[in-house]
Amino acid sequence: MIDIAPKMARALLVTVAISVIAVAASVVIGALFTGVRMLGARWARWTVIAFVEFTRGVPPLVHIAIIYFLLPEAGLLINEFWTGVVALALIGGGYAVEIFRASIISISAGQTEAARALGLPPKLSFRLVLLPQAIRRSLPPLTNELANIIKASSLLSVISVNELTKVANDLIFVHFVVVEVLIELTLLYLVIVGILMLLSRHLEARFAL
C-alpha cells in the first residue's frame, strides 16, 4: 500500500486538477446560461432548457463519449486531459444553471420590491440586493457539485485519462493486489469528498439566512 502511494498521489493530483478546472469553467457556463435562461429571448431560453435537460437526463459516460468523438470531428484536437475537462465542465454547467436559478428564485420577491421602493434602479437592485444573497445561497450546493464532479471524473478512465481510478485499475492488473489498491482508492476519494461535504455543511451553517 505504501509502495503504490506515490503513484496514487500523483493520480490524485490529476483528479483534483481536472475537477477544479472543470468546476471553475462550469460556474462560468452556469452563470452565463442562467442569465440567458432568465432574461433571454424565448428561443434562447428554450435552448438553455434543452441543454440543461440533456445534461441531466443523459448519463455522464455518454457525455464523455460524445465529447471524445465529436471534438476531433469539429477539428479540435486536444489531449485526453482537456477532453475530460470539457466534458465535465459541460455536465457541471447544466447542473450549475439549476443551482443558480434556484438560488435566485429562492430570494423572496419582496427583497427586489423593497429595493425598488427605496429608489434603486432595477440594475442596481439586482446587483446590490439580489445577487449577494443569491451567491451566498448557491455556495453550499456548488461545493456539493464539486464533490459530484470529483466522483464523475473517475469515469474519464474510459478515455484513458490517468486519473485516480484509471491508475488504481492499472495497478491492480500490474501487481495483482486487489484489496490493498481498492482500500487506498476508496480512502483517497473519501478524504477529498469528506472534506468537501464538511465544507458544504460549514458554508450552509455560516451563510444561512
Place this chain on the structure above:
Amino acid sequence: MDLGFIVEAMPRLWPGLILTIKLCLTALVIAMAIGLPLGVLRAELGNGITGRALDSYVFLVRGTPILVQIYAAHFLLPMAGIKLDPFWVGIVALVFNSAGYQIEIARGAFISVDHGQGDGAAALGLTRWATLRFVIFPQAVPRMLPPLANEASHLVKASSVLSVLAIFELHKAANAIISQSFKFLEMLAAQAVLYLAFVLALTQLAGFLERRMHRRSGASMTADLSIR
C-alpha cells in the same frame, strides 16, 4: 447523420435498452426494500452503534464514485467466494449505491414531519407503532416520492457505468456498434435519445403517482390546515 443506419441498428440497440431497464428496475426495487426501512430505522435510532454504522455506510456510498463501487463488487465478490454472473454483480453494485442514497431520502422525509405530530399522537395514547403507522408514515411517504424519482433517474445514469463489466446494457451495446461500424454520431444520438426517453418516462410516472397521492390524501390535508 445517417438516419437509416439508426433504424438499421435498432434491433441491436433494443436488447441493450431492455437490459438497462431490467437492471434499473430490479436494482431500484431491491434498494427500496433495503434502503427505505433502514432510513426509517436511522431516524428512529439515536446515535448508538447501529446509527453510527448506518451513517458510515451512507458516507462510504456518497463519498466514492459509482465506478469504484462497481470495481469493488467485481473484484471483491469472487474473493469472498461469491460467484455471480455479471448481471447480478451489476445489481449488487447498483443496490449498494442506491440503498445508501435511499436511507438519506427516507430519513429526510421522516424527520421533516413536524415533531408535534408524533408528540400529539403519543399524548392521545397511541403506541409508537400506531403513531408511525397512522400519523407519521401517511405524511412522510408522499414526501419521499420526488427525491425517489430523482434517485431512479440517477440509477439509470449509473447503470451506464456497468458497461465496464461484461454487461451488454445500452451504452455497451452502442459502443460495440460504434467500434464495428464507426458510425459514432448516429449511435451517440440514438443512445442519448433512448436514455432521455427512459428518464422522462420515470419522472412522468413519479409525477403521476405524486398527483394521485395528493388527491387521495387531499381530505386529510385540508383538515390538517384547518387546525392550524
